[in-house]
Amino acid sequence: MIRTVDQHRDAVLGLVVPTAAHTVALEDGAGLVLAEDVTAHEALPRFDNSAMDGYAVRAADVAGATPGSPVHLRVVGDLAAGTDAEPVVEAGTAARIMTGAPVPPGADAIVPVEVTDAGIVEVEVREPSPAGRHVRRVGEDVSAGDVVLRAGSELTPYRLAAVASVGRAEVVVHRRPVVVVLATGSELVTPGVAPRRGQIPDSNSYLLAAAAAAAGARVQRLGVVPDDPDLLAEALGAQYPAADLVVTSGGVSVGAYDVVKEVLAPLPGMSFVSVAMQPGKPQGFGLLPDGTPVVSLPGNPVSAFVSFEAFVRPAILRLRGLSGAALERPRLRARVTQGWSSPAGREQHIPVTIVEDDGEVLVRPAAARGSGSHLVASLAAADGLAVVPADVEQVTEGDHVTVIRIAS
Ligand SMILES: Nc1nc2c(c(=O)[nH]1)N[C@H]1C(S)=C(S)[C@@H](COP(=O)(O)OP(=O)(O)OC[C@H]3O[C@@H](n4cnc5c(N)ncnc54)[C@H](O)[C@@H]3O)O[C@H]1N2
Numbered sequence: 389m390i391r392t393v394d395q396h397r398d399a400v401l402g403l404v405v406p407t408a409a410h411t412v413a414l415e416d417g418a419g420l421v422l423a424e425d426v427t428a429h430e431a432l433p434r435f436d437n438s439a440m441d442g443y444a445v446r447a448a449d450v451a452g453a454t455p456g457s458p459v460h461l462r463v464v465g466d467l468a469a470g471t472d473a474e475p476v477v478e479a480g481t482a483a484r485i486m487t488g489a490p491v492p493p494g495a496d497a498i499v500p501v502e503v504t505d506a507g508i509v510e511v512e513v514r515e516p517s518p519a520g521r522h523v524r525r526v527g528e529d530v531s532a533g534d535v536v537l538r539a540g541s542e543l544t545p546y547r548l549a550a551v552a553s554v555g556r557a558e559v560v561v562h563r564r565p566v567v568v569v570l571a572t573g574s575e576l577v578t579p580g581v582a583p584r585r586g587q588i589p590d591s592n593s594y595l596l597a598a599a600a601a602a603a604g605a606r607v608q609r610l611g612v613v614p615d616d617p618d619l620l621a622e623a624l625g626a627q628y629p630a631a632d633l634v635v636t637s638g639g640v641s642v643g644a645y646d647v648v649k650e651v652l653a654p655l656p657g658m659s660f661v662s663v664a665m666q667p668g669k670p671q672g673f674g675l676l677p678d679g680t681p682v683v684s685l686p687g688n689p690v691s692a693f694v695s696f697e698a699f700v701r702p703a704i705l706r707l708r709g710l711s712g713a714a715l716e717r718p719r720l721r722a723r724v725t726q727g728w729s730s731p732a733g734r735e736q737h738i739p740v741t742i743v744e745d746d747g748e749v750l751v752r753p754a755a756a757r758g759s760g761s762h763l764v765a766s767l768a769a770a771d772g773l774a775v776v777p778a779d780v781e782q783v784t785e786g787d788h789v790t791v792i793r794i795a796s
């Protein structure tokens with residue numbers, strides 16, 4: 389029975405669970421996904437501190453200060469960032485203070501150095517500074533006990549900063565998943581090798597390996613396995629113990645030499661199905677005998693790409709520990725500037741070129757001739773995939789479509 393894109397995506401997602409959690413040094417956590425909540429054990433900022441280089445004062449002392457009638461204060465301390473000195477600022481006094489230094493007892497405002505004469509023993513203040521001005525208050529960022537970052541969050545650079553700010557040297561994260569990529573086809577040669585008649589360069593193993601790496605996996609690209617069942621079984625047998633996911637391309641259709649289907653379909657954990665998607669109709673998926681998940685994508689290069697985006701990328705993100713909306717790419721609405729056709733009964737995912745014109749998002753097919761699962765060189769112009777519902781057979785200039793953005 390034919391299944392929808394969403395049904396197949398759920399089935400593939402059902403093959404994987406997040407990788408085991410382990411503890412790593414903070415700097416090794418970049419790009420990984422937290423497996424614990426990170427909590428602030430104390431408030432941030434940790435203490436009231438100065439937002440300006442200048443003088444810590446009592447606001448009441450400088451309330452009447454003007455350029456024509458400046459206030460003179462005796463300087464009782466010199467506070468650099470990092471100091472633990474606590475000079476008491478009494479009426480008629482001030483402490484020189486630098487950005488980030490603790491506000492001393494008695495002071496309740498900061499006067500920037502620019503409105504003073506920058507004195508060392510005595511300072512002349514030419515402007516008032518009301519209570520609290522230029523003071524960064526304890527706890528105004530987070531309070532003690534607040535969760536700074538939840539389990540399931542990717543450690544982006546700015547989130548690493550938040551985790552570091554609460555003093556964490558280590559984080560508990562999901563292990564980066566290992567994805568093995570292999571392409572099948574006796575017609576394939578390694579790029580750079582001169583193809584004889586009937587042969588073409590392998591592009592899928594490069595596409596899938598780079599896409600899996602971009603999704604956050606550690607990738608082992610096995611390259612090309614010919615259409616020989618023994619060689620494929622050997623390649624899979626040698627690799628799957630180390631892999632969290634195996635991705636194959638080619639050999640899943642109804643041809644006489646469709647080797648992936650021939651080797652894997654008899655296994656009890658594997659299924660070969662038709663998905664109501666164009667391209668990307670024939671799909672294989674399941675578990676190898678040792679439990680390693682496998683996704684077998686069709687060989688046509690655009691089919692392999694579209695299938696990776698729809699099914700494999702979400703599975704890699706799930707392995708990494710992400711869930712929910714984090715499994716999705718951003719979607720946007722765009723106006724079509726050049727129409728194309730779409731097959732009845734299949735949800736089409738067509739590579740498109742995105743152009744922004746005066747704030748409006750415009751799309752046209754990345755390939756001059758519209759849709760075609762073999763138009764691999766035209767992928768060079770793709771920055772999104774337009775999603776055309778199964779009941780639409782013609783997309784016309786001026787229509788609005790949903791676009792999955794694959795490059796920014
Ligand atoms: N009689 C039928 N024939 C086909 C059907 C069908 O329903 N009935 N479905 C078509 C569809 S749709 C697709 S998609 C393909 C899927 O075929 P396979 O997964 O078996 O892929 P292959 O036959 O191995 O290759 C298809 C095509 O892609 C080229 N290819 C394969 N691997 C690579 C690679 N690594 N790099 C670049 N190009 C690759 C290959 O040379 C073929 O041209 O089946 C249709 N046929």
Ligand code: MOO
Pocket residue numbers: 665666667668669670686688691761
């Ligand atoms: O479904 Mo195939 O993937 O059209 O090219």
